[in-house]
Amino acid sequence: MEPLLGADEILSLQREVKRKPAPGAAFKDTVTPFKELRFLVIEDQEASRKTLKMCIQSMGGFSIEIAVSHGDAIFRIKNNVPDIIICDYILGDGRTGQQLLEELRHTATLPNRVVFLMVTAERSYEQVVSAVELTPDDYVIKPFSPEVLGLRIEKAVQKKLAFRTYYDLREAHQFDEAVQELDAMLARDQAKPYKYDIFRYRAETLADAGCTDEAQRAYEDIIRIHPFPWAKAGLARMLHRKDRLPEARATVDEVIAMSPNYFEAYDLKAAICSDSGDYAEAQKTLAHAAERAPRNWSRKRTLSTVALHNGDFETATAVMRDVVVNDAAGGASLHDSLNMARCALAGGDVEAAKAAMHAAAKTNLDNVGDAERVEFECVLAVLEGAAGAARYERICRTIVRLSELPVQTAVDVARAALAFYDRQTADRVIEQMLGGKQARLAFQPLLGIYKLHGLEEPFRKIQNRAALKRLHK
Amino acid sequence: MTPALAPPDEGFIDVLASGVHDTKNTLFDALSRIDAVRNTMAASAAAPTESVTLLDEAYVAVERSAERLAKLLSAYRLIRRENPVVLLPTPLGDLAEYVRLRAAAEWQGTAALVVGPVVDDVWIMDRELIADCLVNALTNAARYAGSKVTLELRAESDWLSITVVDDGPGYAREVIGGRTPSGSIGLFIADKVANLHERNGQRGTLALANGPAGGAVFTLTLP
Known part of the structure; x- marks a missing residue:
């Protein structure tokens, strides 16, 4: 097979490779860059693993590591970041390569310089690629020849090289310079094949830089060329950020209608609905996505919280139990245990709530932030009954120090304050929440707590007062 | 230049597609069995050359038929818009x-x-x-x-x-x-x-x- 890259690119790639720590494969003089690169093949089927390995070897690849599952892949990538990842879409155990890619990108485990190539027999995966915001560098449809795989890798490597300055700037959070680099690329003839990537990176970088108006315009410009679902989702995200919730919701609804398999759009819709105070729709949206991608535990955690705020403690409990049983190797986290306790409390199951708090107390509480400490102490105090009064009083000193409470913290404080007949603190917290930016988000769960104590009327009075204040701002 | 072909009557297609789908799967199944026999024969020095050649031809014939049926199914999906274009x-x-x-x-x-x-x-x-x-x-x-x-x-x-x-x-x-x-x-x-x-x-x-x-x-x- 002929060398797949030009001489300049080979030199450039070799410089890139040499900059990195020793990867195991020696940096000898080579005729083909593939010999210099470290490959990671992620595939759960042995026969396909062998085929892929033979393909890479036939292209001159030498250093090939194998991962047989989602977890194995994450472990290997964290230990030794490869240059090229070739990942099968179906990873077994209900996991997909797309989920792995999203997890790697969300946790910043995958540097931009690494090529991620998806291999799939599913034509339906193309629908996913055309929609989602986090895409692989390319994909190959099975069956394919080693030459086709080689071509895809070569093109992906060329693209990585073309964007390397931009990647460095973006990773260094030098957003202005990153956008300037993209603008400069757009003027270069060599960058012509990448013009849509440039448009997309530009919008994303502006969004990362907090330039919401400019990012919104950039997404609108892209949509005018073609209504890519990811661009519409980007636009919905910017509208959400600007608190233009009805428009954001209409836009994300269009995305879901266009791409029903684009699950991140469901997460975005749920966030928009929650911020609008529409927990019922948020729960419905997340439940739909969770049913179709049952191993996305992060989404299920959100679903449980949203269901709890929506007053559906049965669903909240069932989902949280699923999370704790299936995604808590090494014991439940403080966050999960607290959520379990809240669900049990809402359902009136005090023993289950105590068991969950027992698990919470076993986690490392030394490094938790003030808000999480307040949540822990307040839930525990309520469960201790009269004996918890002293604990509640102690934590009140921290509560007054916190200027803006997260919604969940405010709910835990209000619950504890009312349990210990401290109406003053409870009323102060709800007035603060209903008068602030998180009013719509906080309204329903706080009302639920007041209703439990037969205090809906005073709640409504505070609500009116807070609304008046917001109007006069 | 003349515009291309008019589609066939779609009324027949659903029934045909189901039969084509099953037949295609049967052929791919047969293909994997022929392949297994081929591999066994390739590993055996005693296998008669003529049989190996005939089996190779059978493999190609079945493969072609299966691929042709797969193409027919692609056409069906395009008509039914089950497989819309990904732009x-x-x-x-x-x-x-x-x-x-x-x-x-x-x-x-x-x-x-x-x-x-x-x-x-x-x-x-x-x-x-x-x-x-x-x-x-x-x-x-x-x-x-x-x-x-x-x-x-x-x-x-x-x-x-x-x-x-x-x-x-x-x-x-x-x-x-x-x-x-x-x-x-x-x-x-x-x-x-x-x-x-x-x-x-x-x-x-x-x-x-x-x-x-x-x-x-x-x-x-x-x-």
Whole structure:
């Protein structure tokens, strides 16, 4: 097979490779860059693993590591970041390569310089690629020849090289310079094949830089060329950020209608609905996505919280139990245990709530932030009954120090304050929440707590007062 | 140029598709069994050469039949819109290279494959479906071409024109007349695929014609 890259690119790639720590494969003089690169093949089927390995070897690849599952892949990538990842879409155990890619990108485990190539027999995966915001560098449809795989890798490597300055700037959070680099690329003839990537990176970088108006315009410009679902989702995200919730919701609804398999759009819709105070729709949206991608535990955690705020403690409990049983190797986290306790409390199951708090107390509480400490102490105090009064009083000193409470913290404080007949603190917290930016988000769960104590009327009075204040701002 | 083929009556298709689907799966199953026997025989020094050759031929025959049925199913899905196009920005240079590689792997005959002018641009299209159509058109052309088959990609205002030209005897009259000849699944799919490419209210087309010197000219035009 002929060398797949030009001489300049080979030199450039070799410089890139040499900059990195020793990867195991020696940096000898080579005729083909593939010999210099470290490959990671992620595939759960042995026969396909062998085929892929033979393909890479036939292209001159030498250093090939194998991962047989989602977890194995994450472990290997964290230990030794490869240059090229070739990942099968179906990873077994209900996991997909797309989920792995999203997890790697969300946790910043995958540097931009690494090529991620998806291999799939599913034509339906193309629908996913055309929609989602986090895409692989390319994909190959099975069956394919080693030459086709080689071509895809070569093109992906060329693209990585073309964007390397931009990647460095973006990773260094030098957003202005990153956008300037993209603008400069757009003027270069060599960058012509990448013009849509440039448009997309530009919008994303502006969004990362907090330039919401400019990012919104950039997404609108892209949509005018073609209504890519990811661009519409980007636009919905910017509208959400600007608190233009009805428009954001209409836009994300269009995305879901266009791409029903684009699950991140469901997460975005749920966030928009929650911020609008529409927990019922948020729960419905997340439940739909969770049913179709049952191993996305992060989404299920959100679903449980949203269901709890929506007053559906049965669903909240069932989902949280699923999370704790299936995604808590090494014991439940403080966050999960607290959520379990809240669900049990809402359902009136005090023993289950105590068991969950027992698990919470076993986690490392030394490094938790003030808000999480307040949540822990307040839930525990309520469960201790009269004996918890002293604990509640102690934590009140921290509560007054916190200027803006997260919604969940405010709910835990209000619950504890009312349990210990401290109406003053409870009323102060709800007035603060209903008068602030998180009013719509906080309204329903706080009302639920007041209703439990037969205090809906005073709640409504505070609500009116807070609304008046917001109007006069 | 004459517009391409009219679709067949869709009323029959659901029943046929179900039968085609089952038969295709049975053939792929048979293929894996033949392959297993082939591997066993290849490992055995005692296997008679004639049997090995016959088994190789049976393998190819079953593979061809299974692939043909798979193509029929693709056509069915396109009609039923179960498999709508996936529009992604595709650099045209990459597309030409991808198509060339795939066509070369299936090339039959002695004609040369020439990749002619390819406009340096990116087009929003379904890369895989368009590549399938072009590989099919190129390998088909190779069977009839005299000395060469040419692939060209040109941009004309808001349209991309992809042409496969050969120097063979050209299309039969009924093909360019717009009637569905037997064995034209590839052309039928290409016509559907082109038509499913829609942008700003404009749809793609397939046109079949014979060139001034007589060779076949297959042109996909995409908005």
